Amino acid sequence: MDENSCNTPRRQFLKGLGAAGMATLAAPTLASTSTGEKWDESYDIVIVGSGFAGLAAAVEAKRQGAAKVAIIEKMPFFGGNSAINGGLYAAPITPLQKKEGVTDSPDIMVADQLKSGRGVADETLLRHVAENAMEGLQLCMDAGAEFHPYLQQLGGHSVPRTYQTTVSCGAGITQPLYKECKKRGVSLANRTKLIKFIHDDSGRVAGIEVATGYYYQRDKAEGKPKTIRAKKGLIIATGGFSQNVMLRMAQDPTLTPEVGSTNAAGATGEALLMMLRLGAIPVHMAHIQTGPWASPDEGGFGYVSNYSIYNFPHSVAIERKSGRRFMNEIADRKTRADAELKNRDDQGNPDPPILITSYKHGIAHPSAKKVLKYGVGWKYDTLESLADEYKIPLDPLKKQLDEYNEYVKTGEDKQFGKSMDKAKGKYMEPPYIVVRLWPKVHYCQGGVMINKSAQVLDSVTAQPIPGLYAAGEVTGGVHGVSRLGSCSIPECIVMGMTASRHITGKA
Numbered sequence: 348m349d350e351n352s353c354n355t356p357r358r359q360f361l362k363g364l365g366a367a368g369m370a371t372l373a374a375p376t377l378a379s380t381s382t383g384e385k386w387d388e389s390y391d392i393v394i395v396g397s398g399f400a401g402l403a404a405a406v407e408a409k410r411q412g413a414a415k416v417a418i419i420e421k422m423p424f425f426g427g428n429s430a431i432n433g434g435l436y437a438a439p440i441t442p443l444q445k446k447e448g449v450t451d452s453p454d455i456m457v458a459d460q461l462k463s464g465r466g467v468a469d470e471t472l473l474r475h476v477a478e479n480a481m482e483g484l485q486l487c488m489d490a491g492a493e494f495h496p497y498l499q500q501l502g503g504h505s506v507p508r509t510y511q512t513t514v515s516c517g518a519g520i521t522q523p524l525y526k527e528c529k530k531r532g533v534s535l536a537n538r539t540k541l542i543k544f545i546h547d548d549s550g551r552v553a554g555i556e557v558a559t560g561y562y563y564q565r566d567k568a569e570g571k572p573k574t575i576r577a578k579k580g581l582i583i584a585t586g587g588f589s590q591n592v593m594l595r596m597a598q599d600p601t602l603t604p605e606v607g608s609t610n611a612a613g614a615t616g617e618a619l620l621m622m623l624r625l626g627a628i629p630v631h632m633a634h635i636q637t638g639p640w641a642s643p644d645e646g647g648f649g650y651v652s653n654y655s656i657y658n659f660p661h662s663v664a665i666e667r668k669s670g671r672r673f674m675n676e677i678a679d680r681k682t683r684a685d686a687e688l689k690n691r692d693d694q695g696n697p698d699p700p701i702l703i704t705s706y707k708h709g710i711a712h713p714s715a716k717k718v719l720k721y722g723v724g725w726k727y728d729t730l731e732s733l734a735d736e737y738k739i740p741l742d743p744l745k746k747q748l749d750e751y752n753e754y755v756k757t758g759e760d761k762q763f764g765k766s767m768d769k770a771k772g773k774y775m776e777p778p779y780i781v782v783r784l785w786p787k788v789h790y791c792q793g794g795v796m797i798n799k800s801a802q803v804l805d806s807v808t809a810q811p812i813p814g815l816y817a818a819g820e821v822t823g824g825v826h827g828v829s830r831l832g833s834c835s836i837p838e839c840i841v842m843g844m845t846a847s848r849h850i851t852g853k854a
């Protein structure tokens with residue numbers, strides 16, 4: 348976990364891109380029966396994957412009195428893709444909402460998510476997560492996670508309800524949870540990869556076989572295979588499949604290897620495929636989300652994503668050809684990503700739009716200095732120099748900014764109906780910061796179907812597969828067509844906790 352900082356996994360991710368792009372995954376074997384099996388290790392609860400969902404499940408299992416709990420992780424570092432995400436956590440009815448005078452409720456949060464999910468999200472699961480999101484946030488805080496003392500209003504959210512870690516990335520949660528796991532005596536094994544489910548004669552998933560001494564880059568295990576018994580339950584928390592180009596292209600052929608991804612290298616989805624072989628129900632596999640806040644000028648999630656997520660409410664996104672805004676800067680992710688992808692030159696090649704922010708407001712976010720330092724964002728003293736650099740027609744651009752400043756004054760965006768609450772008093776004035784925008788593959792809304800207790804459902808019987816639970820991005824259908832930003836962490840934490848509570852009989 349020492350390696351688990353915001354930057355180290357990202358370096359690993361960059362190094363791992365080649366291997367992931369080639370998708371050299373060994374085919375998983377079918378489950379075998381445990382009759383006569385002598386287990387190498389035995390635990391009450393075994394968790395596969397060490398992102399938000401896996402770590403929260405382990406902490407909660409211990410809090411609920413499980414004696415022996417283990418996490419296995421195939422990568423050399425713990426924290427998964429979670430450690431390099433934005434560390435943004437949405438919850439209704441929180442202390443910060445009280446402090447900032449925001450009226451909110453689980454109903455309002457669920458309504459926002461259903462709208463973004465375009466009619467196919469799972470209302471029951473969304474409601475369960477919203478109702479327990481504050482408790483999940485508290486679990487993170489109790490473990491030592493620290494958050495900025497203000498709320499953000501992200502795209503598609505009707506009110507400010509998003510906390511962000513002070514380090515502005517997910518490691519601000521995974522590291523404290525990891526330490527909490529160690530403190531509570533959870534067994535943690537890295538370079539250990541799930542390769543097979545083992546079930547008993549009744550059909551219950553009784554444990555797993557793992558490869559030890561696993562080296563991701565070479566897709567090779569140097570240690571001996573091991574069998575691990577999961578006496579009370581097995582929780583699969585192995586994340587999404589954004590880095591498995593073959594699998595994501597099978598769902599959406601436009602997501603070719605050239606389309607960047609914000610995800611860690613290990614997000615390759617083989618445990619999801621193993622669960623499908625076992626009989627789990629695939630849901631919404633083709634709904635793969637691209638992040639509209641990403642930059643084409645850096646790899647992965649980078650610095651710009653966090654910077655622009657914070658700044659969108661008081662910035663303008665401009666199409667270079669016309670010098671005009673082309674979207675509501677805080678619409679849901681799919682709406683914005685689709686709008687950005689329409690920015691093309693005359694030959695149809697990508698012509699990334701730009702996000703313009705007044706320097707004095709943009710610089711307030713901790714990522715802003717890095718954006719400027721590492722040359723993925725730029726400062727301009729005048730609108731003239733900015734227009735000149737990006738070959739934007741100056742007069743329409745000037746007119747656009749004047750119009751926008753009028754919306755700031757009146758609190759009403761006549762062009763796109765953007766909520767101007769967080770833009771109050773924040774006029775567009777020089778000097779400016781500019782970043783370029785182009786969507787990257789970010790999140791798989793698809794995965795296996797679970798019920799409200801995080802049990803994986805069988806495609807033939809529609810009943811829970813005995814002994815098998817799943818939580819986090821490996822599950823599907825929760826968010827529908829488009830997940831709202833900052834709603835993944837609460838889902839992972841709450842559903843990880845839910846799985847452990849159900850297994851320990853505390854649900």
Ligand code: ADP
Nearest residue numbers: 396398399400421427428429541586613819820
């Ligand atoms: P979530 O956000 O849903 O909690 P993450 O993507 O953050 O998920 O974490 C999932 C973790 O699971 C990653 O660290 C990944 O390396 C690990 N993982 C994925 N597949 C396997 C596997 N077959 N065996 C062990 N660990 C796995």
